[in-house]
Amino acid sequence: MVDKQMVSEVIELIRPQLQADGGDLQLVDVDDEGTVTVELQGACNGCPMSQLTLAHSVERVLKENVPGVQKVVPSNETPQMDMPYGMPW
Numbered sequence: 826m827v828d829k830q831m832v833s834e835v836i837e838l839i840r841p842q843l844q845a846d847g848g849d850l851q852l853v854d855v856d857d858e859g860t861v862t863v864e865l866q867g868a869c870n871g872c873p874m875s876q877l878t879l880a881h882s883v884e885r886v887l888k889e890n891v892p893g894v895q896k897v898v899p900s901n902e903t904p905q906m907d908m909p910y911g912m913p914w
Contacts, residue, residue, distance in 0.1 A: 860893035
């Protein structure tokens, strides 16, 4: 079982770096399987780089510092816009 208080404390250490770029992060939940759910806020919400930030920054730091963390997932993924004719832009 993952210590939710420890996850919260580590997230508080990460937040200033995200806030410096206009984004933010809030802990939503930690389940029994070690999945940490966070809410991306500010510039992070909907940012195309948010998945990289979660995987290479937030998830990495949590895994290094909190025993049992398996992955970090966003609670508020922005749906992809439908593009005409299937164009990816």
